[in-house]
Amino acid sequence: MEMPRTPLDNFFYPSSVAVIGASANPQKIGHMILKSIVESNFKGKVYPVNPKRGEILGLKVYGSVLEIPDKVDLAVIAVPPKIVPQVVDECGRKGIKAVVIISGGFKETGAEGAELERKTVETARKYGIRIIGPNCIGVFCPENGINTFFQVRERMLRPDSGGIAFLTQSGTYGCTLLEWIAESPGIGVSKFVSYGNRCDVDEAELVKYLSKDPKTKVIALYVEGLSNGRKFMEAAREAVKYKPIIMLKAGRTKKGSEAAISHTGYLSGEYNIYQAMFKQVGIIEAKNMEELYDFVKIFSMQPLPSGSRVAMVSNGAGPCVFATDMIDTSDVLEIAKLSDETVEEIRKKIPAAVISTLVDLTGSATTRDYEIALEAIARDENVDIIMPFFVFQDTPLEEDIVDVLERLKRHGKPIIVCAGGGPFTRKMNRKIEERGIPTYQTPERAVRAVEALATYAIYRRRKILSQ
Amino acid sequence: MEMPRTPLDNFFYPSSVAVIGASANPQKIGHMILKSIVESNFKGKVYPVNPKRGEILGLKVYGSVLEIPDKVDLAVIAVPPKIVPQVVDECGRKGIKAVVIISGGFKETGAEGAELERKTVETARKYGIRIIGPNCIGVFCPENGINTFFQVRERMLRPDSGGIAFLTQSGTYGCTLLEWIAESPGIGVSKFVSYGNRCDVDEAELVKYLSKDPKTKVIALYVEGLSNGRKFMEAAREAVKYKPIIMLKAGRTKKGSEAAISHTGYLSGEYNIYQAMFKQVGIIEAKNMEELYDFVKIFSMQPLPSGSRVAMVSNGAGPCVFATDMIDTSDVLEIAKLSDETVEEIRKKIPAAVISTLVDLTGSATTRDYEIALEAIARDENVDIIMPFFVFQDTPLEEDIVDVLERLKRHGKPIIVCAGGGPFTRKMNRKIEERGIPTYQTPERAVRAVEALATYAIYRRRKILSQ
Numbered sequence: 013m014e015m016p017r018t019p020l021d022n023f024f025y026p027s028s029v030a031v032i033g034a035s036a037n038p039q040k041i042g043h044m045i046l047k048s049i050v051e052s053n054f055k056g057k058v059y060p061v062n063p064k065r066g067e068i069l070g071l072k073v074y075g076s077v078l079e080i081p082d083k084v085d086l087a088v089i090a091v092p093p094k095i096v097p098q099v100v101d102e103c104g105r106k107g108i109k110a111v112v113i114i115s116g117g118f119k120e121t122g123a124e125g126a127e128l129e130r131k132t133v134e135t136a137r138k139y140g141i142r143i144i145g146p147n148c149i150g151v152f153c154p155e156n157g158i159n160t161f162f163q164v165r166e167r168m169l170r171p172d173s174g175g176i177a178f179l180t181q182s183g184t185y186g187c188t189l190l191e192w193i194a195e196s197p198g199i200g201v202s203k204f205v206s207y208g209n210r211c212d213v214d215e216a217e218l219v220k221y222l223s224k225d226p227k228t229k230v231i232a233l234y235v236e237g238l239s240n241g242r243k244f245m246e247a248a249r250e251a252v253k254y255k256p257i258i259m260l261k262a263g264r265t266k267k268g269s270e271a272a273i274s275h276t277g278y279l280s281g282e283y284n285i286y287q288a289m290f291k292q293v294g295i296i297e298a299k300n301m302e303e304l305y306d307f308v309k310i311f312s313m314q315p316l317p318s319g320s321r322v323a324m325v326s327n328g329a330g331p332c333v334f335a336t337d338m339i340d341t342s343d344v345l346e347i348a349k350l351s352d353e354t355v356e357e358i359r360k361k362i363p364a365a366v367i368s369t370l371v372d373l374t375g376s377a378t379t380r381d382y383e384i385a386l387e388a389i390a391r392d393e394n395v396d397i398i399m400p401f402f403v404f405q406d407t408p409l410e411e412d413i414v415d416v417l418e419r420l421k422r423h424g425k426p427i428i429v430c431a432g433g434g435p436f437t438r439k440m441n442r443k444i445e446e447r448g449i450p451t452y453q454t455p456e457r458a459v460r461a462v463e464a465l466a467t468y469a470i471y472r473r474r475k476i477l478s479q
Numbered sequence: 480m481e482m483p484r485t486p487l488d489n490f491f492y493p494s495s496v497a498v499i500g501a502s503a504n505p506q507k508i509g510h511m512i513l514k515s516i517v518e519s520n521f522k523g524k525v526y527p528v529n530p531k532r533g534e535i536l537g538l539k540v541y542g543s544v545l546e547i548p549d550k551v552d553l554a555v556i557a558v559p560p561k562i563v564p565q566v567v568d569e570c571g572r573k574g575i576k577a578v579v580i581i582s583g584g585f586k587e588t589g590a591e592g593a594e595l596e597r598k599t600v601e602t603a604r605k606y607g608i609r610i611i612g613p614n615c616i617g618v619f620c621p622e623n624g625i626n627t628f629f630q631v632r633e634r635m636l637r638p639d640s641g642g643i644a645f646l647t648q649s650g651t652y653g654c655t656l657l658e659w660i661a662e663s664p665g666i667g668v669s670k671f672v673s674y675g676n677r678c679d680v681d682e683a684e685l686v687k688y689l690s691k692d693p694k695t696k697v698i699a700l701y702v703e704g705l706s707n708g709r710k711f712m713e714a715a716r717e718a719v720k721y722k723p724i725i726m727l728k729a730g731r732t733k734k735g736s737e738a739a740i741s742h743t744g745y746l747s748g749e750y751n752i753y754q755a756m757f758k759q760v761g762i763i764e765a766k767n768m769e770e771l772y773d774f775v776k777i778f779s780m781q782p783l784p785s786g787s788r789v790a791m792v793s794n795g796a797g798p799c800v801f802a803t804d805m806i807d808t809s810d811v812l813e814i815a816k817l818s819d820e821t822v823e824e825i826r827k828k829i830p831a832a833v834i835s836t837l838v839d840l841t842g843s844a845t846t847r848d849y850e851i852a853l854e855a856i857a858r859d860e861n862v863d864i865i866m867p868f869f870v871f872q873d874t875p876l877e878e879d880i881v882d883v884l885e886r887l888k889r890h891g892k893p894i895i896v897c898a899g900g901g902p903f904t905r906k907m908n909r910k911i912e913e914r915g916i917p918t919y920q921t922p923e924r925a926v927r928a929v930e931a932l933a934t935y936a937i938y939r940r941r942k943i944l945s946q
Contacts, residue, residue, distance in 0.1 A: 041842075044874065116841060121833065162842075167903040168872040182797025183842075184899075187872045188920070191901030236800055262797070267814055267836050268804035274835035275796040300801070300923040301899065329742040330649025330729070333703055334767070337735035347734055366588065368741035369734050374583060375508075375629075375650075405635040405654045407511065432651075432768065434658030436634040453655070456767040 019142050020213070020221045022110035024153040024203055026085035027056045030077050030108070032099055033090035033115075034060030036068050042090040043068065044162040045114065045150075049088075051165060054157035057082065077106045086110045088150065088160045093117035096146070097131040104139025111136070112160050113146035119209050120147055120276055133211050147276065148208030149183035152190070154201055155227060163187060174200020175229030176308045177222045179215055181207060181276050182262075185234045185301060192305050197446045199312045202227040209276050216243040223251035230256050230311040232304055236263040236272040241285075245293055252294040253475050256468045258307045260298045261286050294471035296464045303460055309450045310461040314426040316469040319396035321348035322462060323389045324370035327377035328403035331430060332370040335399070335455035344466050345459070348395040354388045375403065379410045386416065390423040397462055401455070402431040404440045411440065418447045426465060430458040486609050487680070487688045489577035491620040491670055493552035494523045497544050497575070499566055500557035500582075501527030503535050509557040510535070511629040512581065512617075516555075518632060521624035524549065544573045553577045555617065555627045560584035563613070564598040571606025578603070579627050580613035586676050587614055587743055600678050614743065615675030616650035619657070621668055622694060630654060641667020642696030643775045644689045646682055648674060648743050649729075652701045652768060659772050664913045666779045669694040676743050683710040690718035697723050697778040699771055703730040703739040708752075712760055719761040720942050723935045725774045727765045728753050761938035763931045770927055773919060777928040780917045781893040783936040786863035788815035789929060790856045791837035794844035795870035798897060799837040802866070802922035811933050812926070815862040821855045842870070846877045853883060857890040864929055865890075868922070869898040871907045878907065885914045893932060897925040 029049060033042035042062070049058055050069050059080050060073045067073060074080050077087060077099075087103050089096060093115050103111055118129040129146065136143050144151060150160030154173040161168065168187055171194035178201065180186045186206040193199055202225060205218055215238060222228045231251065238244050248257055263272035264283035290297045298304040322345055326332050339345045347369045358365050361384045366372040371389070373381045382400065389395050400417065402409065420427055429444050431437050432453040441451035452458035496516060500509035513527055517536050526547045527540045534540060541547050544554060544566075554570050556563060560582050570578055585596040596613065603610050611618060617627030621640040628635065635654055638661035645668065647653045653673040660666055669692060672685055682705060689695045698718065705711045715724055730739035731750035757764045765771040789812055793799050806812045814836045817825075825832050828851045833839040838856070840848045849867065856862050867884065869876065887894055896911050898904050899920040908918035919925035 039874070162874075163872040164874055167874065169901045180797075182795070182800070184793075184795030184797040184870045187795075187870060188899035191872075191899075191904070195901055234797070262801045262804060264804040265807035267807040268800055271796065271800040271803040271836045274833050274839060275800055301798075301921045302923070326651075328649070328651030328654075329738065330647075330651040330701070330703075331768075333649070333729045333735055333738045333742055336738040337729060337731040340732035340734040366741045369738045372741060403651045403654060405630040405658075407506070407629075407631055407634065432655035432658075434636045434662055437658070454768045456769070 018221070019109060020217065022085045022142070023112065023144060023151050024158065025156050026110070026158065028059065028082060028084050029056060029158070030059040030061050030080060030084045030087045031090070032061040032077065032087055034062050034068055034073060036066065041114065041162040044164055045088055045090055045160055047164065048159050048161045052157035052159055059084065077102050077108065080106070084108050086112070088112045088114065090114045090162070093125065093128050097128065097135050100132055100135045100141065104135065104141055109140060110142050112144045112150040114148060114150055114160065114162065116147035118146045120274060129209065129211050136212060143212035144205060145208050146211060148206040149186055150206055152201065152204035169194035172200040174202065175227065175312045176201050176232065177203045177225070177228040177230070178232045179205045179207065179218050180234040181210065181236045182234055183208065188301060189305060196309060197442055198448050199309055210239055214239040216240060216247040219244065219247040219251050219257065223247070223254055228255065230258065230308050232258045232308050234260045234262070234304070236276055241289070245289055248293045248295055252471060256296055256311050258296045258298050258304060258464070259290065260301065260304045294475070296468055302457065306452060306457050306461040307464045310428065310465050311468070313448050313450045314428065314465060315424060316472060317396040317426050317466055320345050320466040321395055322346070322397045322399055323348040323350065323392070323395040324399045324401060325373065325382065325385045325389065326370055326401035327373050327375055327406055327409060328401070329370060329372045331401055331432070331455040332372070335430070335459050336369045338456065338459040342463055344463050344470065348392070350389065351392050351394050354392045357388045358385050375406050376408050378408050379413045379416055382409070382413055383416045386420055390420055390425060396425060397466065398425055398427045399458065399462065400427070400429050402429065402440070404431050404437045405433055414440070414443045414447060417444055417449055421448070428452070428458055428462050430455055485688070486576060487684065489552045489609070490579065490611060490618050491625065492623050493577070493625065495526065495549060495551050496523060496625070497526040497528050497547060497551045497554045498557070499528040499544065499554055501529050501535055501540060503533065508581065508629040511631055512555055512557055512627055514631070515626050515628045519624035519626055526551065544569050544575065547573070551575050553579070555579045555581065557581045557629070560592065560595050563595065564602050567599055567602045567608065571602065571608055576607060577609050579611045579617040581615060581617055581627065581629065583614040585613050587741060596676065596678050603679060610679035611672060612675050613678060616653055616673040619668065619671035636661035639667040641669065642694065642779045643668050644670045644692070644695040644698045646672050646674065646685050646698070647701040648677065648703045649701055650675065655768060656772060663776060664909055665915050666776055677706055681706040683707060683714040686711065686714040686718050686724065690714070690721055695722065697725065697775050699725045699775050701727045701729070701771070703743055708756070712756055715760045715762055719938060723763055723778050725763045725765050725771060725931070726757065727768065727771045761942070763935055769924065773924050773928040774931045776917045777895065777932050778935070780915050781895065781932060782891060783939060784863040784893050784933055787812050787933040788862055789813070789864045789866055790815040790817065790859070790862040791866045791868060792840065792849065792852045792856065793837055793868035794840045794842055794873055794876060795868070796837060796839045798868055798899070798922040799839070802897070802926050803836045805923065805926040809930055811930050811937065815859070817856065818859050818861050821859045824855045825852050842873050843875050845875050846880045846883055849876070849880055850883045853887055857887055857892060863892060864933065865892055865894045866925065866929065867894070867896050869896065869907070871898050871904045872900055881907070881910045881914060884911055884916055888915065895919070895925055895929050897922055
């Protein structure tokens with residue numbers, strides 16, 4: 013097991029965890045959090061803490077952290093807000109340097125809660141304790157088997173280890189994205205942080221930490237309001253040199269900001285200022301939760317393209333008409349103009365093919381037809397990005413198409429698949445994702461993801477040139 | 480079994496169907512179409528036609544339609560394009576009044592194909608035959624067990640009977656939407672038409688037909704280009720008095736139009752002209768395929784609201800912050816301002832609740848808490864539309880919440896649920912949809928659907944006033 017080396021490492025790689033407010037009552041949040049940790053394959057020590065003492069889930073319960081005989085790297089706090097400052101003080105006396113406060117009832121509820129939160133932070137600073145939360149679902153690092161979720165496994169899947177880091181002000185969005193990732197083969201999570209009211213550790217610090225984390229390939233954020241815009245910009249500007257940052261901003265309007273204040277106690281700021289920042293720093297904006305998921309998927313799975321010219325191949329052109337509209341109005345993407353050799357080769361070998369803004373192999377297309385067209389396109393120097401569209405409902409197309417796609421990866425160009433439908437289509441999409449190629453059910457979502465990939469590739473080329 | 484009464488009835492309620500080009504080879508489209516019909520619970524007679532004669536799937540094969548001893552209401556044609564005009568001529572001599580031409584290779588392939596298509600239409604006109612197609616997947620009417628699909632059931636689900644009619648120029652989009660509907664409990668299809676090149680029967684006629692069809696509650700269209708804009712507008716203007724029309728337009732840009740011509744041989748026309756038409760006539764525009772699905776779902780399941788004021792209740796406010804942004808920038812929707820009595824009642828009975836632009840019951844909310852809040856909101860005269868958001872991952876919320884929602888229906892206000900996640904959340908969403916309430920995984924999709932519902936309600940109120 014890795015040992016914590018930096019202060020933030022305590023949150024993701026603790027050797028020992030105390031759960032303060034652990035309860036014997038399965039209905040209590042303090043019980044569910046303990047259960048979550050115990051049921052993970054966390055290799056460190058776990059110490060339940062509750063003044064009632066006794067035993068929970070086979071573990072000895074301590075009356076306070078001060079009674080724990082060994083060193084504790086991380087404390088997870090799930091007690092009523094009024095006693096949180098006192099509990100944090102005990103953590104300080106014990107020498108604990110990192111706490112996750114799950115409990116709500118602070119700044120988001122008004123003046124009294126804000127005062128409690130201020131006191132909590134003051135206490136933590138005195139001892140050099142770092143805090144994630146309060147009012148959140150905490151941290152998750154599948155690599156180390158640590159998770160502080162009060163959501164039971166029967167109701168919420170945990171994803172495998174992988175390249176995606178997600179920082180979120182909303183625990184709800186956190187649950188949703190984690191489950192979507194868990195159900196997608198070939199992708200997983202490096203670090204997850206739900207920080208709620210964010211009274212101490214903030215996005216800037218976390219982005220800086222993740223930019224140096226070798227396990228993280230892409231950083232995603234759901235933000236209502238940043239604690240310190242300038243500090244975040246500096247951290248992000250440096251991080252995007254190494255890995256993409258994707259951000260979903262909520263609380264864009266006056267009423268949306270009101271909702272945000274009641275949610276996490278933070279003013280959400282002007283949306284247009286955020287948008288200017290995205291462009292200036294090189295952050296990819298996701299317009300909604302599905303885009304955030306679509307984007308982390310493509311960045312986890314595909315290499316960056318060396319240009320923005322897209323070639324589409326299909327056995328049913330409808331979705332490609334829609335995709336053509338989108339590419340044609342995109343500031344970034346363009347339809348690849350296939351070389352004469354490519355066009356000739358496809359025409360000669362597949363007489364039924366109709367070549368316009370796409371290669372339409374028509375409903376009679378077989379795996380072999382796709383292989384001919386896709387290989388010719390992959391070799392074509394006018395093509396940077398390959399988008400195969402499939403109507404898997406059409407029988408002439410055999411299931412071994414997945415092998416053709418896997419072989420296509422050797423060309424080093426990004427491949428993105430679009431295929432919409434029911435159980436059979438989902439089975440095929442799943443097989444393709446198991447081979448490391450992302451799939452999308454609709455052309456809109458596929459093209460938006462490709463646009464994000466190409467946009468970041470442009471940012472990266474510019475960064476490299478300007479250094 | 481119903482008997483065809485109008486010319487278009489022959490397509491949906493034929494008493495007998497000939498499949499011309501029926502094949503004994505399971506790999507051939509002509510075999511799959513026959514199999515599709517045989518495996519449906521179609522109660523009429525089915526006649527395979529093939530010059531080789533013999534027997535296919537236990538049915539006697541006729542050398543031509545002229546050899547069939549009985550009356551034939553509908554012919555499905557899947558033969559090489561070159562012989563289609565001759566086959567249609569035989570249909571005419573047999574007295575058949577409706578044909579679906581599945582075969583491609585006509586106008587979409589260039590001048591030669593266009594000439595074949597012209598000849599086919601000319602022949603049909605001579606006999607008073609109506610054509611759907613060519614270059615399509617044809618018709619589907621689950622009520623009567625008729626479907627002309629060459630997609631086998633192992634690869635493509637067929638939805639149950641229900642209130643949704645879908646007209647599509649793209650067979651691919653047809654397959655996708657049908658499967659999405661098939662997997663959604665509580666909704667189904669009245670009539671489906673994939674018309675491809677649309678050489679005869681057009682959208683205007685079909686919309687007129689569907690507007691009078693008692694089985695159809697909502698009409699959806701995927702269109703690249705209309706054959707006759709004025710005629711369509713007239714039909715649509717009349718139809719929207721009785722039921723909503725939802726339309727997805729592709730081929731919006733120059734390059735998109737090029738792709739459309741190669742796809743179905745039609746110029747797609749100016750997108751801004753279409754958008755003006757939508758507003759003028761009262762058609763709801765879907766911006767993409769997922770919206771089309773989301774919209775038919777809400778219209779199939781929910782009553783129209785008497786106003787546009789939305790009340791949200793949640794146990795995890797993140798998605799509601801996003802929804803607030805959307806409602807706040809919507810031209811149609813607004814956040815309901817709850818009456819003082821409602822606010823007081825909720826505050827008194829659920830002290831933990833935070834009321835801002837939504838009622839946030841927080842993560843500790845139980846079914847009973849939701850019931851108190853939802854019932855108070857449903858009684859509130861300031862509320863037209865009820866949007867419960869759920870974090871089903873949170874254990875305090877019990878599974879009997881679905882019963883609370885079902886009881887809530889008696890108030891007659893539309894109810895739309897938003898809950899995102901994995902298998903458990905999908906199970907809960909499914910249970911809710913089985914009770915006739917639509918669910919969406921993200922606030923964006925939920926709010927867009929609500930906006931469509933409220934927009935049509937406004938159209939309807941205006942139509943009624945102006946009559």
